[in-house]
Amino acid sequence: EKGGYDHFMLKEIFEQPKALRDTLSGRIVENGHVTLNMEELKLDPAELRAANKVCIVACGTAYHAGFVGKYIIENLARIPVEVDVASEFRYRNPLVDAHTLMVVVSQSGETADTLAALREAKGKGAKVFAVTNVVGSSIAREADAVLYTWAGPEIAVASTKAYTTQLLAMNLLALALAEARGTLSAEEISEIAGAMREIPKQVEDVLNAAGEVRMVAEKIKKWNDAFFIGRSIDYAVAMEGSLKLKEISYIHAEAYAAGELKHGTLALITENIPVIALATQEQVLEKTISNIQEVKARGAMIIAVAQEGNKEIVKFADVLLTVPRTHPALTPILAVVPLQLLSYYTSVVRGCDVDKPRNLAKSVTVE
Numbered sequence: 417e418k419g420g421y422d423h424f425m426l427k428e429i430f431e432q433p434k435a436l437r438d439t440l441s442g443r444i445v446e447n448g449h450v451t452l453n454m455e456e457l458k459l460d461p462a463e464l465r466a467a468n469k470v471c472i473v474a475c476g477t478a479y480h481a482g483f484v485g486k487y488i489i490e491n492l493a494r495i496p497v498e499v500d501v502a503s504e505f506r507y508r509n510p511l512v513d514a515h516t517l518m519v520v521v522s523q524s525g526e527t528a529d530t531l532a533a534l535r536e537a538k539g540k541g542a543k544v545f546a547v548t549n550v551v552g553s554s555i556a557r558e559a560d561a562v563l564y565t566w567a568g569p570e571i572a573v574a575s576t577k578a579y580t581t582q583l584l585a586m587n588l589l590a591l592a593l594a595e596a597r598g599t600l601s602a603e604e605i606s607e608i609a610g611a612m613r614e615i616p617k618q619v620e621d622v623l624n625a626a627g628e629v630r631m632v633a634e635k636i637k638k639w640n641d642a643f644f645i646g647r648s649i650d651y652a653v654a655m656e657g658s659l660k661l662k663e664i665s666y667i668h669a670e671a672y673a674a675g676e677l678k679h680g681t682l683a684l685i686t687e688n689i690p691v692i693a694l695a696t697q698e699q700v701l702e703k704t705i706s707n708i709q710e711v712k713a714r715g716a717m718i719i720a721v722a723q724e725g726n727k728e729i730v731k732f733a734d735v736l737l738t739v740p741r742t743h744p745a746l747t748p749i750l751a752v753v754p755l756q757l758l759s760y761y762t763s764v765v766r767g768c769d770v771d772k773p774r775n776l777a778k779s780v781t782v783e
């Protein structure tokens with residue numbers, strides 16, 4: 417059942433190329449122009465044009481996918497996006513109306529808080545668009561439109577392939593919005609669509625370097641704390657990397673916007689403490705590098721994740737994990753893979769129960 421892998425989590429990490437291919441299948445046509453099958457989605461372009469705000473609501477890893485979605489949708493479709501964890505959204509009397517496009521993200525489609533948020537938004541007249549992995553789930557049934565992630569069953573408690581397919585779904589939604597709202601040219605859409613098609617193969621390339629990540633796990637295994645830093649969309653990836661490490665290896669980890677460290681958290685950076693620095697975004701690269709220097713000057717061990725060919729970062733990283741180059745909106749799908757592997761191998765070397773971490777359930781159906 418684990419297909420020769422030691423754990424479901426590792427199997428699911430390695431299933432990502434297929435999961436991503438399946439999720440893209442039929443949604444981008446041959447000429448490179450995005451179709452995002454409107455019929456499947458039951459979303460009216462006129463409605464997408466009329467929306468004045470997007471609210472993305474989810475829990476845990478799905479929330480982190482939504483956080484990436486905010487950067488992508490705002491950048492490509494030029495519409496304001498709010499992101500909330502579902503258990504907060506419900507109780508803050510959210511400003512939602514008929515012009516809000518509500519997006520709920522849930523692997524299981526059964527998370528109680530996310531479902532309640534969906535109902536709350538629907539009750540206020542919003543159109544609800546669901547990104548879910550389970551056909552016929554409560555969230556799929558109650559949403560106005562559904563974009564399925566075709567990740568296949570995810571057994572390990574720690575979400576991996578559901579997350580990367582959710583990231584792809586965020587890109588598809590962003591392109592659909594951009595197309596309907598005329599914020600990108602046909603060439604720009606086609607360029608991103610082309611880059612999306614390369615992603616499954618590029619994830620395979622990252623997986624081929626799993627052995628390097630395994631060695632990094634040896635370096636961080638004795639630590640009780642770790643920091644994940646990044647700017648822009650890399651900050652969103654840092655949040656997911658941090659959660660993954662915490663939940664399965666029980667190492668305390670924090671994700672920080674790299675520029676925010678000096679406002680307090682830098683006090684916690686001591687000799688050899690692991691800092692996992694995400695540096696995939698060209699437009700903030702110099703700034704990220706200066707933040708890396710700040711922590712390096714305090715003796716931190718820098719594990720950097722950067723795009724291939726980045727000549728600057730090599731000077732500062734103690735360990736460099738590279739990912740192939742792609743469009744900036746798609747880098748999270750590649751950058752998270754070494755972080756998933758790092759959590760996995762660290763959990764294994766620390767002797768933790770990888771697939772069933774303590775106190776956690778796969779599907780949270782209580783509020």
Ligand code: F6R
Binds near residue numbers: 779
């Ligand atoms: C973490 C993890 C959880 C889930 C969260 C939401 O690895 O799996 O944080 O992402 O419980 O679950 P779904 O997506 O089923 O709503």
